[in-house]
Amino acid sequence: MQDKIKGIVGELGWPLLFLTMMGYLAWYLPHLIIAFGGADANGAIVHDYRSANIGDYLVVLVLAVALVMGVRTATTSAIEDDIDGFFDRVSVFFGRVTALLISILVFVMLFEVVLRYIFEKPTLWANELSLWMAGFIFLLAGLYAMQQRSHIRIFLLYDLFPRPLQKLADTVSVVLIWAFTVAMIWGAYNEAKAKLLRWETFGTAFDPPIPATLKSMVLIVITLVAIQALSNLIADWSKAPQHHSPVDEDEIAELKHELEEQLHLNKDDEAKV
Amino acid sequence: MFDIGTISLVLLVAMLVLLAIGMPLGFASAFLGVGVLFMKFGPDFLFGNFGQGPLNILSQRIYGLLTDYVLISIPLFIFMANLLERSGIAGEMYNSLNVWLNRTRGGIAIVTSIMAVIMAAMSGIIGGEVVLLGLIALPQMLRLGYNQNLAIGTICASGSLGTMIPPSIVLIMYGLITETSIKALFTASFLPGLMLASFFIIYIIVVTNLDPSKAPLPEKKEGEPEGLKKAGLFGTFLAIIVAGFSGILLLRVLFFTVTGQNVAVEGVEPISLGSPDYILKFGIVFAVAMAVLFLVAGKQATATAWDMGKGLVAPIVVIGVVLGSIYGGITGITEAAGMGVIAVFFIAALLHRPFPEWLELLKARGVPIAIVLAVVLGLAFGVDKITGFGFAESSVFLGFIVLFGATLRVGSMSELVMDSLKRTLKSTGKIIWVTIGATALAGAYTIAGGPTYIANTIVGADLPTMGIILVMMVIFLFLGAFMDWVGIVLLVMPVFLPIVLKLPVEELGFIGELNPRHVAVWFGVVFCMNMQVSFLSPPFGPAAFYLKSVAPPHITLTDIFKGFLPFIGIQLLALSVLLVWPNMISIFL
Numbered sequence: 055m056q057d058k059i060k061g062i063v064g065e066l067g068w069p070l071l072f073l074t075m076m077g078y079l080a081w082y083l084p085h086l087i088i089a090f091g092g093a094d095a096n097g098a099i100v101h102d103y104r105s106a107n108i109g110d111y112l113v114v115l116v117l118a119v120a121l122v123m124g125v126r127t128a129t130t131s132a133i134e135d136d137i138d139g140f141f142d143r144v145s146v147f148f149g150r151v152t153a154l155l156i157s158i159l160v161f162v163m164l165f166e167v168v169l170r171y172i173f174e175k176p177t178l179w180a181n182e183l184s185l186w187m188a189g190f191i192f193l194l195a196g197l198y199a200m201q202q203r204s205h206i207r208i209f210l211l212y213d214l215f216p217r218p219l220q221k222l223a224d225t226v227s228v229v230l231i232w233a234f235t236v237a238m239i240w241g242a243y244n245e246a247k248a249k250l251l252r253w254e255t256f257g258t259a260f261d262p263p264i265p266a267t268l269k270s271m272v273l274i275v276i277t278l279v280a281i282q283a284l285s286n287l288i289a290d291w292s293k294a295p296q297h298h299s300p301v302d303e304d305e306i307a308e309l310k311h312e313l314e315e316q317l318h319l320n321k322d323d324e325a326k327v
Numbered sequence: 328m329f330d331i332g333t334i335s336l337v338l339l340v341a342m343l344v345l346l347a348i349g350m351p352l353g354f355a356s357a358f359l360g361v362g363v364l365f366m367k368f369g370p371d372f373l374f375g376n377f378g379q380g381p382l383n384i385l386s387q388r389i390y391g392l393l394t395d396y397v398l399i400s401i402p403l404f405i406f407m408a409n410l411l412e413r414s415g416i417a418g419e420m421y422n423s424l425n426v427w428l429n430r431t432r433g434g435i436a437i438v439t440s441i442m443a444v445i446m447a448a449m450s451g452i453i454g455g456e457v458v459l460l461g462l463i464a465l466p467q468m469l470r471l472g473y474n475q476n477l478a479i480g481t482i483c484a485s486g487s488l489g490t491m492i493p494p495s496i497v498l499i500m501y502g503l504i505t506e507t508s509i510k511a512l513f514t515a516s517f518l519p520g521l522m523l524a525s526f527f528i529i530y531i532i533v534v535t536n537l538d539p540s541k542a543p544l545p546e547k548k549e550g551e552p553e554g555l556k557k558a559g560l561f562g563t564f565l566a567i568i569v570a571g572f573s574g575i576l577l578l579r580v581l582f583f584t585v586t587g588q589n590v591a592v593e594g595v596e597p598i599s600l601g602s603p604d605y606i607l608k609f610g611i612v613f614a615v616a617m618a619v620l621f622l623v624a625g626k627q628a629t630a631t632a633w634d635m636g637k638g639l640v641a642p643i644v645v646i647g648v649v650l651g652s653i654y655g656g657i658t659g660i661t662e663a664a665g666m667g668v669i670a671v672f673f674i675a676a677l678l679h680r681p682f683p684e685w686l687e688l689l690k691a692r693g694v695p696i697a698i699v700l701a702v703v704l705g706l707a708f709g710v711d712k713i714t715g716f717g718f719a720e721s722s723v724f725l726g727f728i729v730l731f732g733a734t735l736r737v738g739s740m741s742e743l744v745m746d747s748l749k750r751t752l753k754s755t756g757k758i759i760w761v762t763i764g765a766t767a768l769a770g771a772y773t774i775a776g777g778p779t780y781i782a783n784t785i786v787g788a789d790l791p792t793m794g795i796i797l798v799m800m801v802i803f804l805f806l807g808a809f810m811d812w813v814g815i816v817l818l819v820m821p822v823f824l825p826i827v828l829k830l831p832v833e834e835l836g837f838i839g840e841l842n843p844r845h846v847a848v849w850f851g852v853v854f855c856m857n858m859q860v861s862f863l864s865p866p867f868g869p870a871a872f873y874l875k876s877v878a879p880p881h882i883t884l885t886d887i888f889k890g891f892l893p894f895i896g897i898q899l900l901a902l903s904v905l906l907v908w909p910n911m912i913s914i915f916l
Contacts, residue, residue: 062741133746153748156402161731163403163665165723167658173719174588181396184661189393191402192759196353199756205351206761206811210867212349223348230350230358237361240374241382264394272389283354301872305750306458310877312413313462 068124069150075117076151080267084253085110092251099253124150133308135202139285142201144278149198152191159187179260189268193275200282209298217295228280228287235280239273246270328369331780338363338772342818352814353764360385360767367775381774388770389763396661397503398762402755403664404451404496407649407671408489409747411446412455414675416641420445421463423638427561430553433535433542435471436481437528439464443485444524447492449645449667451499452754453862457486457870461877474541475882477534479890483870484898485527487862490812491855492520494649499660500762500816501851504769505824508848509660510653515845515912516852522911523859523901530897563624563632568643570616576600577609600655641674672734672744679738703729758813765817772821782825792834796906799823800857807861808868816854824850839910848916849909856902863891863898 079086084099089106093099128146130137137143166180199205212220246269254265329337338359345355361382365373368381392398411417424442428434439460446456460482468478490497493513502509535542580601583589589601620629648670652663677685689696707722716724735741772778785795806815827850832843841849862870871887878887905911 062745065745131746131749133749149749149752152752153745156406156748156751157744159399160403160406160665160668161727163662164669164727167662167666168723168727169720173723174586175717175719177720184399185394185396188399188402191755192393192398192763195402195752195756196760196763197756198752199760202753202756204753204757205353206757206814207349207351208346208809209349210809211347220349223350226348227345227350227354230345231354234354234358234361237382238385240377241380241384242378242386244378245383245386247378265390268393269386269390272386272393299872300867300869301454301876303876306873306876308746309412309455309458310462313418313459 064127065129066150066154068120068127069147069154072117072120072124072147073151073154075113075120078113079117080263082110083263083267086114087251087253094251097252103253121147133305139201139282139289141282141285142289145197145201145282148194148278149201152194152198155187155191155194159184159191162187178258179262182256182258182260182262182264186262186264186268189264190271193271197275197279197282200279200286203286204302207298213295213298220295221291224287224290228283231283232280235276238276242269242273246273329366331776334363334366334775335777335780337366338777346810351760352811353760353762356761356764356768356818357385360764360769360771363768363771363775363777367771384770384774385767388766392762392766395503397499397509397659398759400499400661400664401496401758402751403661403668404494404499405754405758406747406751407664407667408450408452408455409750410668410671410675410743411450411645412459413743413747414671415678416645416671416674417442417446417459418463419638419678420642421638423636426635427557429545430547430557432539432544433531434544435464435468436473436477436531436535436542439468439481440485440524440528440531443488444492444521445639445642445646447488447490447520448494448650449642449671450489451494451496453487453489454869454873456489457483457873458877460486461874465874465878469879471545472543475886476890476893477531477541479874479878479882479887480892480894481527481531483863483868483874483887483891484894485524486873487859487870488520488524490862491516491523491859493517494653494660494664495855496758497812497816497855497858498851500758500813501820501854503762504765504817504820505847505851507851511845511848511916512851513653514915515848516855518911518914519852519856519901519905522904523856523898526897526901527894530893559624560628560632560635563620563628564636564639566616566619566624567629567633567636568640570613570620571640572647573609573613573616577606577613580605580609641678645670645674675743676734676737676740679740699729761811761813762817765814768818769821778822778825781822782829785826786829792830793836793906795826795830796835799827800853800902800906803854803857804860804864807858808864808866812858812861815858820854836907836909838908841909842913842916845913845916849905849912852912853902853905856898856905860895860898860902863895865891 082103084093084103085106087093088100088103089110124147125143128137128143128150130146134146137146162180162184166177166184169180170176196205212223215223249265249269250267252266253263255261256264341359341362342355345359346352350358364381364384373380373382420442421438424438425435428438431437442464443456443460446459450456465478465482469475489495493516495513495516498512498516499509501507502512531542580589580603583601584603584606589603591602624632645667649663649667652658652666653660658666680688703725704722707718707725710716710721710725711718735744802819803815806819824847828846832841832846835841835846835849862868865871865888868888868891871884871891874887875882875884
C-alpha cells in the first residue's frame with residue numbers, strides 16, 4: 055500500500071508541481087509580458103496588471119525545475135509504449151500533466167453540478183474553466199498519442215511493403231507533417247502573438263484568457279507533435295517490420311489479465327460462501 | 328488557381344495515396360487542407376507575408392473546434408467506459424442475469440445480448456465490451472456445448488451495440504460535425520438500436536428452438552426456484568427497483584419543495600419530475616411497491632429476489648445517472664458524461680467489498696468519520712471567512728477532496744484510475760486529432776466551394792433519390808470495412824449530408840413521410856447502423872480482433888468471421904427497415 059502510494063506520487067509529483075505553477079502563469083502571465091516589454095504601453099493590460107516581481111520569477115524558476123526534473127524522471131508503465139526516442143520523455147511527461155488535467159476537469163464538473171442543483175449556487179467559472187482546460191487536454195492528448203504510436207493509420211497496404219519502402223513512406227509522412235506545421239505557423243503566427251501580448255480574454259464574467267493562451271498553444275503543441283513524429287521516425291528507423299492489428303493487443307492482454315483476476319476472485323468468494 | 332473540380336479530384340487521389348502509405352489519418356487530412364488552399368490561392372497569395380494570409384483559416388477552424396463545449400464529453404465518455412470495463416460491474420451483472428434465464432433455451436446467448444444492451448446504455452464506445460463478453464460468456468457457452476458460430480456471433484454483434492444505443496460517441500461526433508442536436512440524435516437512435524438488439528434475440532430464440540442441439544440447457548441445480556416461482560421472484564425484484572427509484576425521486580421532490588426550488592415561475596421551464604404535484608404521484612407508486620413487497624411477497628421472498636438481482640442495481644444506477652441526466656433535461660451531455668465518470672468511480676470502489684462489510688466498517692469507524700466531517704466543516708468555515716469563497720462552496724470542495732482521497736485508497740482504485748486515465752488519453756488523442764485534421768481540411772475545402780459543387784453535381788444529375796441513398800450506403804459499408812468510423816464521419820459526412828439535405832424529402836423511404844427537420848437526424852442514425860456492420864465486416868472488423876484475443880486458440884479469425892455472417896445479415900435487415908421506414912426515428916422525437 056505504501057509502495058503503491060509512493061509509486062503514484064513519484065509518477066505524478068513533478069507533473070502536479072508543474073501544473074500548479076502553470077496554473078498561476080496561465081492567470082498572471084501579463085506580469086511577465088509587461089516586465090519583458092511585450093505589452094503595448096497604451097494597452098489595457100498595463101492598466102490591469104502590475105509588472106513581474108520576485109514572486110513571479112520564483113514561479114518561473116520552480117516551473118523550469120519541475121519541467122526538467124519531470125522530464126528526466128518520466129517513465130512508462132506496462133500498458134504503454136516504451137521510451138526510446140529522444141523526445142519521448144517530454145511527451146510522456148506532458149501525458150502525465152494531461153492525465154491530471156482530466157481528473158481536475160471531472161472534479162470541477164462535479165463541483166459545479168452539486169452546487170448548481172443541490173445548493174442552487176451555480177458558479178460563474180466552472181463551465182469556462184472546463185472549456186479552457188479541455189482545450190489543453192485535446193491538444194496535449196495528441197502529443198501523447200503520437201509518442202504511443204496510437205494515431206489512426208491504415209496498415210492495409212503499408213504492412214505489405216518491404217521494409218525500405220516502409221521507411222520511405224514514414225519519411226514522406228514526417229516531411230508532410232512538418233510541411234503542415236510550417237504552414238500553420240505561417241498563417242497564424244501574427245494572430246496568436248497579438249492575442250497573447252494583448253492578453254485577449256473570453257469576454258465573460260469569469261473572463262478566462264482562452265484566446266490568448268489557446269491560440270498560441272495550438273501552434274506550440276503542433277510543433278511539439280512534429281518533433282515527436284521526427285523522434286519516432288529516428289527511433290523506429292532500424293527496427294524490424296512490425297505487425298499491426300486493427301486493435302491494441304497490449305491493451306487487451308492487460309484487460310484480459312485484470313478481468314481474469316477479478317473473475318477468479320469472484321469464484322473464490324462463491325467457494326467461501 | 329485551379330477550378331474546384333480539379334481540386335476535388337486531386338484531393339481524392341492524394342488522400343488515397345497518403346492513406347495507403349500509412350500516414351496518420353488526422354495529419355494526412357491536415358496536410359491536404361494546406362494542399363487545397365495552395366491549389367485554390369496559389370503560392371504567392373498563400374505565402375506572400377509571414378504570419379498571416381488565408382492559411383489562418385486552418386488555425387481558426389481548429390480553435391473553434393477546441394472551444395466546443397460538447398466535445399468535452401468525448402474524453403469523459405471514454406474515461407467512463409475505461410473505468411466501467413475494469414470495475415467488476417460486468418461480472419456481477421452477468422451472474423444476476425444468468426440466474427433469471429438459465430432454464431430458457433439459448434439462455435446464455437440471450438443473457439449476453441441483454442447484458443450488451445445494458446452495457447451499451449452505459450458506455451458509448453465499443454471494444455472493451457466485446458472483450459468483456461468474450462471473457463465472461465464465451466467460456467460458459469462453449470462449456471455447455473453451444474454452437475460455436477452462434478456463440479461468437481452473439482458476443483460480437485451484441486458487443487458492438489455500444490455505439491448504436493445512446494450514449495454513443497459516433498452520434499456525438501456526427502452531431503458536432505453536422506451541427507445536429509445530439510439529444511435529438513440520442514432520442515432518435517433509441518428505437519432503431521433496440522430494434523436491432525431485439526432482432527438478435529429473436530434470431531437466437533428461433534434458431535435454438537428449431538435446433539435445440541445448438542444450445543443445450545445446463546444441469547438443474549438442487550433447490551433452485553423454477554417456472555412461475557421464478558417469475559414471481561422477478562416481479563418482486565422489479566418491485567424493489569420501482570420502490571427504490573420512486574423513493575429517491577420522492578425525496579428529490581420533497582427536497583425541492585422544502586427548499587422552495589420548484590415554485591412555478593412563469594416562463595421558466597419547471598424542473599422535470601420535480602414540481603410539487605409529483606409528491607403525490609411518487610408517493611403512491613412508492614406505497615404500492617412497498618405494499619407489494621411486504622404484503623404480497625413477504626420478507627423471505629424479498630430477500631431472495633434481492634440476492635438474485637442485486638448485480639443489476641449498479642448498471643441501473645449508472646444508466647439512471649447518465650441517460651436520466653440527458654433525457655430528464657437536468658444537465659447537458661457533457662455534465663452527464665462527467666457524472667457518469669463519478670458514478671462508475673464510486674461503484675467500482677463499493678464493489679471491492681460486499682455491502683454488509685461496508686456497513687460494519689462504517690459503524691466501526693464512526694468516530695473518526697465524524698471527526699473528519701467536523702474538521703472539514705470547520706476548515707470550510709475558516710476558508711469562507713478568510714477568502715469569501717462561500718461556506719457551501721468551501722465545504723463541498725473540501726468534502727469532495729476528502730471523499731476522493733478516501734475512495735482512491737480502497738483496494739486497487741488508484742491503479743485503476745491511473746491506468747484508465749492513460750488509456751483515455753490515448754484514445755482521446757487518437758479521436759480528437761483526426762477531428763482536428765479533418766476540421767482543417769473541411770474548412771479549406773468549404774472555402775474552395777467543394778461541398779456545394781459536389782452536392783450540385785449529384786443532385787443535378789437527376790438520379791432517383793433512393794438510388795443516391797443506396798449508393799451512399801454502399802460507400803459507407805465499403806469504407807467501413809477498411810477505415811475507422813471517426814475517419815468516415817469526419818471526411819465523408821461533410822460531403823454527403825448536404826446532398827441528402829438537398830434531396831426531395833418526400834422521396835426518402837417508402838412508408839410514411841419524414842419531417843423535413845428530421846432528415847439530418849435520420850441520416851445520422853442510418854450512418855450509425857452502417858457502422859454497426861463495419862465493426863463486424865471482414866477483413867478488418869475490429870470486433871473479430873477483440874474476440875480473437877480472448878477466445879481459445881483453436882478458434883481462428885476465419886471461424887470468427889464465419890460466425891458473423893447471419894448477424895451481418897440481421898444488421899443489414901435493420902438498416903433496410905430504417906431506409907424503408909425513415910419515420911421510425913420520429914416516434915420519440
